[in-house]
Amino acid sequence: MSASVDVAVVGGGVAGLCCAALFARAGARVSVVEPELDPSAPSxxxxxxxxxxxxxxxxVLGAAGAWALLDPARIQPFEAMEVWDAGSRGRLEFTPGPQHDGPLGWIVESRQLVAALSRVLEASTASVLADRVEDIEGQAPVNLRLAGGGRLAARLVVAADGRGSPLRALLGIPWHETPYGARALIANVTTGIPHGRVARQRFLASGPLAFLPLPDPHACSVVWSCEESLAARLATLDDAAFRQALGEAFEHRLGAIETSSARACFPLARARAERFAQGAVALVGDAAHLVHPLAGQGLNLGLLDVAALLECLGPPVREGWPRASALGRYARWRRSAALDMTLVTDGLERLFARTDSPLRWLRGCGLDLANRSGPLKRALVAHAMGEAGDVPRLARPQAASPPAA
Ligand SMILES: Cc1cc2nc3c(=O)[nH]c(=O)nc-3n(C[C@H](O)[C@H](O)[C@H](O)COP(=O)(O)OP(=O)(O)OC[C@H]3O[C@@H](n4cnc5c(N)ncnc54)[C@H](O)[C@@H]3O)c2cc1C
Structure with missing residues (x-):
């Protein structure tokens, strides 16, 4: 089988599906190639x-038509963030400023986002091919060879095929990855004290430990980033010992940990592709960059890539679309945004890992100062909400009324 489209999106994770939905809405003929898509909504x-x-x-998810399809009963907005340092007792708390009429963010299941975006695509002219890209050749159009024997020709190919991006490797784009020597252990827990719609993070010398609020007022999603040996030990503890270790590491801030789910671990690294575009191929999401999860920004960065790509390229109405200059602008813009985010997350990771006393003291003073300083806090809130720097139009506050979910 051979088909021809304007945009072929390789990878149906959240970034790829959102990109496909936005291009389809802009009038493009779109195909997504994804071998493992599960479009069912979680229950x-x-x-x-x-x-x-x-x-x-x-x-951006709102502009793609997916945000309104999320089940509000399975989403938890958070209205404040509290961050504190095990080494210095420094503490920082922030809430949205008076100019914001929504929360700081929402905790959403990844599967729910995939399900909502799949529904948007089902109702559009886009097609989803349950296949895997095996090879890429040509320039205008680009030809993709699929594992199932089919071929797909596209004016633009979007590589949204994740951290190990086979497409990036096929194109020979260098990938500079530095492992943190750490893993993120995740679990869902219930606590004696309700979370109060606050996202909390305690910085330990071994890494940050986050409790993110879930729809049950006593339930949190835990992300514990720590050295590999500690993560391996935590992953194999029995439930009671894990709950005890977790409660102690979190200073029992939400009381006793009453129940805990299965656990999973993810190896942590920072990475960036040397080029975010090559020929008529653009890289978005984890195929382009990887950041430490301590600021919860990896996918957010990927969704802003998608908005920036749409903005730079516009709809495929003219001959010669996509223009090389527009792809170049996209690549420079988003590579610099990814670098900025890596500097922030990397800097925080290193700063809080240091155990020497003068630095711990300075760190505590810095956090307390930021907590008391209005302008500094406003800048932090703007960064945390994705409203600082060169923000793509679709992602700006005036682009749409705040999502209601
Ligand atoms: C512990 C942890 C916590 C995190 N917390 C947050 C958070 O709170 N907020 C946040 O914004 N980010 C967070 N992140 C980061 C976030 O999970 C990722 O940035 C995001 O999931 C990447 O999405 P993606 O669509 O770019 O890639 P993926 O989700 O990796 O999707 C890539 C897709 O490509 C497909 N694929 C691969 N090869 C091929 C091929 N040859 N042909 C076709 N398809 C292919 C795969 O099947 C896959 O579905 C966290 C990460 C971790 C590890």
């Missing part, structure tokens, strides 16, 4: 893989 207990979605990224 039962909240899934382990949850994501903090910031307002800027929620607007």
């Amino acid at each position: 039962g207990p909240i899934d382990l893989r949850t994501l903090a979605i910031i307002p800027a990224a929620a607007r």
Whole structure:
């Protein structure tokens, strides 16, 4: 089988599906190639893989038509963030400023986002091919060879095939990855004290430990980033010992940990592709960059890539679309945004890992100062909500009324 489209999106994770939905809405003929798509909406207990979605990224999902399809009963907005340092007792708390009329963000299951975007695509002219890209050749159009024997010709190919991006490797784009020597252990827990719609993070010398609020007022999604040996030990503890270790590491801030789910671990690294575009191929999401999850920004960054790509390229109405200059602008813009985010997350990771006394003291003073300083706090809130720097139009506050979910 051979088909021809304007846009072929390789990878049907959240970034790829959102990109496909936005291009389809812009009038493009779109195909998504994804071997493992599960479009069913989650039911039962909240899934382990949850994501903090910031307002800027929620607007992009809103523009794609997916945000309104999320089940509000399975989403938890958070209205405050509390961060504190085990080494210095420094503490920082922030809430949205008076100019914001929504929360700081939402905790959403990754599967729910995939299900909502799949529904948007089902109702559009886009097609989803349950296949895998095996080879890529040509320039205008680009030809994709699929594992199932089919071929797909496209004017633009979007590589949204994740951290190990086979497409990036096929194109020979260098990938600079530095492992943190750490893993993120995730679990869902219930606590004696309700979370009060606050996202909390305690910085330990071994890494940050986050409790993110879930729809049950006593339930949290836990992300514990720590050295590999500790993560391996935590992953194999029996439930009672795990709950005890977790409660102690979190200073029992939400009381006793009453129940805990299965656990999963993810190896952590920072990485960036050397080029975010090559020929008529653009990289988005984890195929382009990887950041530490301590700021919960990986997918948010990916969704802003998608908005920036749409903005730079526009709809495929003219001959010669996509223009090389527009792809170049996209690549420079988003590579610089990914670098900025890596500097922030990397800097925080290193700063809080240091155990020497003068630095711990300075760190505590810095957190307390930021907590008291209005302008500093406003800048932090703008960053946390994705409203600082060169924000793509679709993600700006004036682009849409704040999502209601
Ligand atoms: C512990 C942890 C917590 C996190 N928390 C947050 C958070 O709170 N907020 C946040 O914004 N981010 C968070 N992140 C980051 C976030 O999970 C990722 O950035 C995001 O899931 C990446 O989405 P993606 O669509 O780019 O890639 P993926 O979700 O990796 O999707 C890639 C897709 O490509 C497909 N694929 C692969 N090869 C091929 C091929 N040859 N042909 C076709 N398809 C192919 C795969 O099947 C897959 O479905 C967290 C990460 C971790 C590890």
